Amino acid sequence: MKLATLDTGTPDGALVVVSADGARYLSAADVAATLQSAIENWTTAAPALAALAEKLAAGGGQSTADLAFAAPMPRAWQWLDGSAFRSHGELMETLFGTEPPPPGRPLMYQGLSHQFLSAIADVPMPREEDGIDFEGEFGVITDFVPMGVTPEAAMAHIKLIVQINDWSLRALAPVEMKTGFGWIHAKPACSVAPFAVTPDELGDAWRDGRVHLPLTVDWNGARFGNAHGGVMEFGFHDLVAHAASTRSLCAGTIIGSGTVSNSNFREIGSSCIAERRGIEMLDEGTARTAYMHFGDTVRMEARLPDGSVLFGAIDQKVVKG
Amino acid sequence: MKLATLDTGTPDGALVVVSADGARYLSAADVAATLQSAIENWTTAAPALAALAEKLAAGGGQSTADLAFAAPMPRAWQWLDGSAFRSHGELMETLFGTEPPPPGRPLMYQGLSHQFLSAIADVPMPREEDGIDFEGEFGVITDFVPMGVTPEAAMAHIKLIVQINDWSLRALAPVEMKTGFGWIHAKPACSVAPFAVTPDELGDAWRDGRVHLPLTVDWNGARFGNAHGGVMEFGFHDLVAHAASTRSLCAGTIIGSGTVSNSNFREIGSSCIAERRGIEMLDEGTARTAYMHFGDTVRMEARLPDGSVLFGAIDQKVVKG
Numbered sequence: 094m095k096l097a098t099l100d101t102g103t104p105d106g107a108l109v110v111v112s113a114d115g116a117r118y119l120s121a122a123d124v125a126a127t128l129q130s131a132i133e134n135w136t137t138a139a140p141a142l143a144a145l146a147e148k149l150a151a152g153g154g155q156s157t158a159d160l161a162f163a164a165p166m167p168r169a170w171q172w173l174d175g176s177a178f179r180s181h182g183e184l185m186e187t188l189f190g191t192e193p194p195p196p197g198r199p200l201m202y203q204g205l206s207h208q209f210l211s212a213i214a215d216v217p218m219p220r221e222e223d224g225i226d227f228e229g230e231f232g233v234i235t236d237f238v239p240m241g242v243t244p245e246a247a248m249a250h251i252k253l254i255v256q257i258n259d260w261s262l263r264a265l266a267p268v269e270m271k272t273g274f275g276w277i278h279a280k281p282a283c284s285v286a287p288f289a290v291t292p293d294e295l296g297d298a299w300r301d302g303r304v305h306l307p308l309t310v311d312w313n314g315a316r317f318g319n320a321h322g323g324v325m326e327f328g329f330h331d332l333v334a335h336a337a338s339t340r341s342l343c344a345g346t347i348i349g350s351g352t353v354s355n356s357n358f359r360e361i362g363s364s365c366i367a368e369r370r371g372i373e374m375l376d377e378g379t380a381r382t383a384y385m386h387f388g389d390t391v392r393m394e395a396r397l398p399d400g401s402v403l404f405g406a407i408d409q410k411v412v413k414g
Numbered sequence: 415m416k417l418a419t420l421d422t423g424t425p426d427g428a429l430v431v432v433s434a435d436g437a438r439y440l441s442a443a444d445v446a447a448t449l450q451s452a453i454e455n456w457t458t459a460a461p462a463l464a465a466l467a468e469k470l471a472a473g474g475g476q477s478t479a480d481l482a483f484a485a486p487m488p489r490a491w492q493w494l495d496g497s498a499f500r501s502h503g504e505l506m507e508t509l510f511g512t513e514p515p516p517p518g519r520p521l522m523y524q525g526l527s528h529q530f531l532s533a534i535a536d537v538p539m540p541r542e543e544d545g546i547d548f549e550g551e552f553g554v555i556t557d558f559v560p561m562g563v564t565p566e567a568a569m570a571h572i573k574l575i576v577q578i579n580d581w582s583l584r585a586l587a588p589v590e591m592k593t594g595f596g597w598i599h600a601k602p603a604c605s606v607a608p609f610a611v612t613p614d615e616l617g618d619a620w621r622d623g624r625v626h627l628p629l630t631v632d633w634n635g636a637r638f639g640n641a642h643g644g645v646m647e648f649g650f651h652d653l654v655a656h657a658a659s660t661r662s663l664c665a666g667t668i669i670g671s672g673t674v675s676n677s678n679f680r681e682i683g684s685s686c687i688a689e690r691r692g693i694e695m696l697d698e699g700t701a702r703t704a705y706m707h708f709g710d711t712v713r714m715e716a717r718l719p720d721g722s723v724l725f726g727a728i729d730q731k732v733v734k735g
Contacts, residue, residue, distance in 0.1 A: 170489055170528035191594050202595040203524045207491035207664040219660055240735055273512050274523040275596020278660045339540055339583060339599045343528040
């Protein structure tokens with residue numbers, strides 16, 4: 094099933110269930126007021142939400158045409174973003190002069206979680222010279238995960254899958270990385286595609302804890318990337334277990350894949366500008382492609398093999414904040 | 415005034431106002447159910463809470479003797495911890511072989527905020543060999559802070575002051591710092607003293623955005639540190655402005671000082687074991703003091719110059735998690 098959150102002007106919006114094609118919806122107010130509430134009570138909420146999804150499949154519900162969707166979780170208690178695509182990691186290490194992580198160990202940072210922008214909200218940034226960049230990712234939402242969970246046991250805690258644009262300010266990243274404290278200035282709020290979907294919605298495209306689908310990225314209307322999510326070095330279950338090594342994870346924890354990237358990036362393109370710049374440095378000795386300007390747009394979408402809508406599209410404009 | 419949260423078995427507990435000596439309380443349910451709710455509506459909530467504090471000052475309220483306090487905010491949407499005591503930073507740079515930050519720039523990381531332990535809760539840790547350490551800190555809670563706020567304007571957004579034990583797993587820190595992504599494994603949930611107090615409760619001890627009070631730290635009943643909070647290199651208003659450079663801060667953001675530390679640490683001691691070990695490395699070439707064992711206790715307290723209770727004490731035992 095597909096879940097979404099209506100922008101009602103409240104911090105957490107209102108939970109709805111959406112039809113497979115995203116065209117119709119039913120209120121989930123009788124089950125859970127918000128997605129956070131649903132994920133906290135998933136054992137009882139999931140069957141009740143599935144019953145609403147069946148009504149939608151039978152033709153019920155109202156049109157979503159005039160609705161304003163918020164991010165599925167407009168705020169979350171925890172957002173941990175991995176960097177699980179090795180080809181992306183290698184390019185970033187080239188670009189920023191950082192060392193690769195120890196083998197077998199995912200990279201992960203704790204990110205700003207008090208705000209997730211909707212898929213169509215303008216994105217306010219303070220300065221162009223900060224190096225404004227998008228990062229196309231997949232992510233998962235977990236229920237409560239106990240400390241010390243194994244990767245095998247972690248799989249069952251993955252309840253929903255989402256699609257994320259992890260906004261980054263590249264010029265501010267190196268000084269923060271050098272401190273060892275991680276990013277504050279370089280990582281403002283992310284944007285999230287409107288629909289959070291249960292793994293079964295992906296069919297065969299969800300296996301090994303990975304989203305086996307390409308993510309198309311268009312910058313100012315021109316195709317920029319079409320990298321495939323299936324080649325994550327670590328599956329999402331590995332990332333969940335890594336995150337839960339010394340802490341339990343609250344229900345509603347969002348865990349990201351990091352920038353979707355494939356080693357044949359020269360053919361299929363990239364999901365962020367920094368990666369393109371890394372390729373240019375490798376191939377031409379200097380990075381030619383500039384980061385985003387105010388007024389630039391980015392669109393990101395993942396569709397099922399039959400072409401049908403999955404998460405809905407992220408389609409945004411960067412503005413002076 | 416002093417605010418506290420009763421542990422009611424719910425995620426956010428129930429807000430109460432506490433008398434200056436911490437001995438009596440009144441429910442704040444008619445004003446705001448939780449501290450998060452109060453800080454989101456501070457302009458109207460603060461006078462109403464102050465009226466309850468006046469009733470307590472006049473002798474009203476019930477005894478707190480049998481109450482279980484949670485952390486003032488048992489969970490928060492954002493926790494950003496600085497490292498604003500230079501003598502601590504220098505020792506950590508010695509211990510971990512890291513570089514000092516650029517001059518004039520505070521260190522800060524985004525920490526786990528979905529759980530703050532109460533001041534007396536046992537602290538579950540997975541392994542002694544992870545290098546279990548306490549870190550005595552002061553912190554502030556802000557209302558909504560707009561992106562780009564100046565340090566001067568940030569001062570007015572500091573609504574409450576708290577006392578924190580930022581638990582750290584030192585053996586896990588260096589590998590995470592080297593990645594540039596910051597800490598996940600090395601920073602489990604913090605503990606917080608029971609009372610969140612408005613700045614006026616500190617009198618002259620709150621000035622220049624700093625807590626001008628010593629923080630006593632006792633490890634297994636023996637005095638370990640008595641460092642003074644007044645010598646922060648950056649004031650809390652500077653830390654708030656740093657945090658808000660490329661993001662707005664949600665109401666209920668908690669910002670920490672980092673380990674309270676003074677340059678005469680050889681005389682007054684330290685607020686964390688890692689600092690003691692850094693001193694031993696400097697003085698003796700090797701770190702002798704071991705990190706904590708299961709069953710160890712730590713107590714932290716800051717009192718006003720007249721000896722009266724301010725935040726209440728943190729007094730905890732580390733247990734196998």
